[in-house]
Amino acid sequence: MQELVIHPTFAIVACMTSHPTGTEPGGQKLERALSNRHIQLIAIGGAIGTGLFMGSGKTISVAGPSVILVYMIIGFMLYFVMRAMGELLLSRTGYRNFADFAGDILGPWAAFFTGWTYWFCWIVTGVADVIVIASVYIKFWLPTIPLWVPALAVIVLLVLLNLPSVKGFGETEFWFAMIKIVAIVALIVVGLVLIFTGFTHEYEHGTGTASFMNLFDQNGGFFGGEFMGFVMGFQIAVFAFVGIELVGTAAAETKNPEHNLPKAVNAIPVRILLFYVGSLIILMSVVPWQNFSKDESPFVMLFSLAGLGAAAHLVNLVVLTSATSSANSGIYSTSRMVYGLATDGDAPRVFAKLSGKKVPQNALFLSGVCLLSAIVLLVFGLDKSQGFSIVTTISSLCFMFVWTIILISYLVYRKRRPQDHDASKFKMPGGLFMPYVVMAFFVFLLWAFTRDPDTLAGLIATPIWFVLVGIGYLALRNNPAHAKLRAEHNAKVAEETKAAAAYTAGR
Template sequence: MVDEVKNVDGQVSDDPAERSLRRNLSNRHIQLIAIGGAIGTGLFMGSGKTISLAGPSIIFVYMIIGFMLFFVMRAMGELLLSNLQYKSFSDFAADLLGPWAGYFTGWTYWFCWVVTGMADVVAITSYAQFWFPGLSDWVSSLAVVLVLLGLNLATVKMFGEMEFWFAMIKIVAIVALIVVGLVMVLMHFQAPSGVQASFSHLWNDGGWFPKGISGFFAGFQIAVFAFVGIELVGTTAAETKDPEKTLPRAINSIPLRIIMFYVCSLIIIMSVTPWGSVVPNKSPFVELFVLVGLPAAASIINFVVLTSAASSANSGVFSTSRMLYGLAQDGVAPQRFARLSRRAVPASGLTFSCVCLLGGVVLIYLIPDVMKVFTMVTTVSAILFMFVWTIILCSYLVYRKRSPELHQKSVYKMPMGKLMCWVCMAFFACVIVLLTLEQDTRQALMVTPLWFVVLGLGWLMLRRKAARANG
């Protein structure tokens, strides 16, 4: 059903100025969007490489990152609920840290999701090769972008429904993988290769840290990328029914999700397939069923990981268009992005973001190695997301200093607020240092500052334009 925007006379309004974002996302939408955001392409596509880099210690990597990001989400939740006029975290960044912070956060978050969307386009291309080895990479990529654009141009309710079912597919698949894998272990299932499924694979093949501490550290890059989108509930704040109930519920379930979806699935994968046999440039979720001689199940899992990548790209298209809408309203993005369609959807922002996603097609054309492109793109994305998460934490520290009375009244206080802000920021700094250890991540780390140079030049031009207008 299309949600039409009516004016005071009850007529459908054609005036863009009379339109605003609608609170059409219900509790079930928000819960599944939060789960979908926490189960990213990095888990399905990137876990093969992280397992090969770190071995069983990758389990601890995911747990540590998940623990830190829970506190980032709690800080974001308290801030969004302290003022329901905040549409997203770029709003509270601008309010608490200054207009520059809103500008840098909003545009960086937009770029984050465009880059992530490119990674998803790359991943979808890789998954499509499973069924259609002869299909041109650019054909599958272009088809996905066009489908996402068409569906998102409908209504926000359509986005909510899409994410609900995308996330449901992921949940059912991971639960099925855990159950099937557990049965294999308990029945001592023997693969055609002669390997017997057993939990002992976790500690018998070189112990928990077979690649040493350096291997453990190397696992952080793609593992961080697996969590991008965990903050997506923060961009749905302006379109959420009853945010005081739904946002806390979604954020509080993050630890349980991480244990179930990340930790349990990785334990099962490495129990059925010894970590040394995991192929780094393929999805271990698909390969697990191929190795145990179940190609039909592998086809089903391939469908799941493809829809997972499509879900992530879908989230990206949604969040980038909303971020452009907010930036345009603040006067730091072209005004056409502030216009809403008759269905209360920022159509110009959606179209612009989808055109940018096609950069993934260009990258695949220039660098045929899918996993190399995926690693480079995900590293850039992880660095930029850590910048956004750091801005959320800095905003929280200023909020605590400036508005202690609001913190006292808050019904959703961040536990160990100030201390955990500093702990999380120190952790992000350590991850940045770890990115210098591997050549492919180091290259991406060297390129990323160019984005901030471009943003800085844009900010200077905006300030000069404003000064001339006021002068």
């Protein structure tokens, strides 16, 4: 764990000497090169992670068929986070990501905490992805190769894919997401064939026949894992949704964002129903839920039962692609977030420089260097330990912090800028009520994380990060330029509050 936090610490210390200007150097701007198909598939890739292909076996074995409700509830709640983010991003043409609107609405502290926390989220997730790629997926095919070799190769590959242009990232994510979609559709089709042909197979716990009734009449029924199994399902499943907000970091590089961002956000419920809920229903209908193992991919199990001898190799390719996609998303989003922080004075100005292809190459190299922590962990043999449960918990909690900042920004926006909300063409459904419902749900998730020793350890360790960020921000506050920035924000808040009162009175 120490190796995972030391790089962000150095980054915070470095940005203590930066000078907030809020401008992009030389008038440079990110290029809007991501088309509708890129954004649509980036959104799918962000909503479908390795958690579905590998982690769903554990959630099924713990919660039983009720895991279907777990994924539906989490997806339902996060849809409103995405809608709040969408309305806010489109309310000002200058917003590049959610750290921008958090700083503009809540104050400079919010941009600093949100930007660096989101950066930390993806660095931790990216390090974990690189370790898993090297120690599990590549080792599956090349068991004798030193683990640091594929880890280094993956990091270099990701940097090279992102360096030429933002379109390179978009194309890579497009095809990564297509592989995920094909795998899930194939699973659903194969599963339906097995169900409608009455497939029967011998399992460790007896004979099972493929049928939709397996969801209700097997070992305790739909809630076979009982209440605590249902709760444990949430703490495992929430990590599968990290990255769902990824389209928010691509706002500044999206063509026609007024059309493409709403389209991508509104498609999220359908994707969750089809890819998560649909595949889980098929899996537990073909194989009674008590026969799933937390250590085996349910996708491998189903394809093997169907007589596909190459199932293990095919699914290994899919999960390898999924993990690489996650790491690719991480290196993209962290580079854009550091670039935004640098242009606002919350990171060293060297990271605000764009290449000739409009790519923040210095910020990209920073993320690549931080991912090298994975090699250190592999060399010290930390690839298989309880630390990964703690790491995923820390990552989930930090993502929840970012999601909460988005919701709080929306509530303040509604209060201070009613005229912008009335003029919005992409209003968040549920108005001022749903943000409180979603934040109450996040409180429930915090309680769920206390129910398991590993996730509890992650919950206890997470505040260390916010202490480090707080120290960095307190040092930055002493910068005269940053004090001026806060004064300007306070003056703008006073003006907006006065304008909101006049607008409300004139309705």
